[in-house]
Amino acid sequence: MSPLLPKQCILVVDDSPENIDLLSEVLRDDYRIRIATSGEKALKIVYSDEPPDLILLDIMMPGLSGLEICRRLKSNPDRRRIPIIFVTAMTSTEDEQRGLETGAVDYITKPISPPIVKARVRTHLALYDQSRELERMVRQRTHELLTTRQQIIRRLGRAAEFKDNETGNHVLRMSHYARIIALAHGLGDEAANIIFNTAPMHDIGKIGIPDAILLKPGKLDAAEWEVMHQHPIMGAEIIGKHDNELLETSRIIALTHHEKWDGSGYPQQLKGEEIPLEGRIVAIADVFDALVSVRPYKGAVPVEEALQYLYEQSGKHFDPTLIDAFRSALPEVLRIKEIYADEHGALTDLEFQINEIFHHKDDPTGYPGVLSSTEGGLD
Template sequence: MTQAVTKPIVLVVDDSADNIQILHGLLSDKYSIRAATSGAKALALAAIEPMPDLILLDVMMPEMDGFQTCIRLKHNPLTRHIPIIFVTAKTDIVDERTGFELGAVDYISKPVKPAILEARVKTHLTLASRANQLESLVQLRTQELESARYKIIHKLGRAAEFRDNETGLHIIRMSQYGYLLARKIDQPAHWCQLFLSAAPMHDIGKIGIPDAVLLKPGKLTAEEYIIIQTHPAIGAKIIGDDDDPLLVMAKEIALYHHERWDGTGYPNGLSQDQIPLCARIATIADVFDALTTPRTYKTAWSIDDAFNYLRDGAGSQFDPLLVTAFLECKAEIIDICTQFAEPTSRLAAVTAVELND
């Protein structure tokens, strides 16, 4: 069965029924015609789905003339994209210039010449269709680039974790815990999404730490601990200065996720609200995952034991309000633990730096 081809919709706006009938007779073979006898009716019909593909608009109408109607149509986000052709007996240069300045794509004088009308309507419908196709392609390409950007950041985060002999599941769990906490404290949806995408970069600076220090199985010396404390600054340098909101947040998390609420953290000794919110959230998420994940040097802590650690550190290592909010999310946290559990065959040895010892 052959599917019927849908005709483009043309909205004809004129206060004269005779003029509408003329335009209908000229165009109805190729187009689906809607008609309005006033500007107010035109505004209503233009917003009805399926919306018109093109509007033929008279200028001289009572109450709301064509110019005023055009302004209203262009100010409405739903209808501003619809091409408008003025069809009018007002032939002064000034009127024609006004029509174009208001956003019309063409200006046809009455009495209408059928060949000109048909050609102009066809041309502008074709141009509008191509513009819509181009816009769709641009949107698709933008989405693809955005997706690629997130994937690159995530893969860089995983590179840092593997550099530390850790699996990529840590950054997934840590990001999910932080995203959950951000939502719990009612951060805007776009901010929460930024965190989810930026958090995997929190330990990217470990790429710059020598193997002898980063992979040392035993306790670090004082000199080695000073070296490990440089990884936040290294991470910030790797991410660099950029106006992109995602990279701004990624840099803040990388640089400040080892700061402490009481000001005794590193690298800058920031305290309380001096520490960006995203980094305060990342600290809790990072430490919680380090506690509850088994390593070769320790067994996994229980959820309750890890909660007690966070509770004991509230007001010293951690933002106390964030700790309270995190502890209220136990059911969701257990879901994340279960969904992204560490395969026993991939347990890795890492330093205990996540705990801010």
């Protein structure tokens, strides 16, 4: 073993001091040895912050037997991969079979042969190392695939921004707002991060809206609004249905972020909790940022007026419980608004990724006097 690498740790579990001494003598030159004279002490060591790399376990012990210890460890996801070798005087084929079926990787009978003990320990440690390395590679590859999906989602979200001529940081801000609302509502970090990473796709369907409508400098007529109201469906079709959670959440958000709590939204006129939670969260984040941001067809609404509108629309446009969450998280929302203000310049993808670690309707007729241009409107 290389002197640069720490010695691997072997836990020897036996109620007989003589057996512990013998196994320790055989292995101590090559490994760090820890000992336990009972099942309870063995479990305490295994569940510590420094678990052993392999366990040599006697079967016949007072209290917890070796078989019971093995069963408990193999039922624990955090410790089940530690190889266990039974070292026992139980020599029948049935005993050996029972031990292996319980989850042990090998079975050594007493009295032990030192060369056999060394060889078996060396073999199973090598297999364990290979298994851990394979798991590490799988985790790394999974992370790479997740990162790739996230980047694709963000870039498609930006494609919709360019099409709509919106401000450069809108998608970034509203994604952070959505994450903050989700956390304030009681969702965990994982669920909130999924919403953060999929919210950029909310308006991808605008790619399918003709420029003459999307970029019209004046009010849309009824026929044009009918076309505009198709962009959630187009977005859902662009993304498609998937088993992957990121892509499926992106589709749900694209399809439902214009639904309203009272059923007056589009495209499906969903009502209340018929609207997926992700869509309800993104609706608030998107509308708030649209109100307080400058657009080619409107000026920015003061924060106080935007908040008044959101609060007045609680129970109408927006889920009241999510408005409460938004209200409770307002200091954090306003901090994000300042950090990613458009006057600071458009952020790069690298900055987007760094700041992801740092944290994490649009019918104009609902707010008279604020939107008077396309009023393609907060759409």
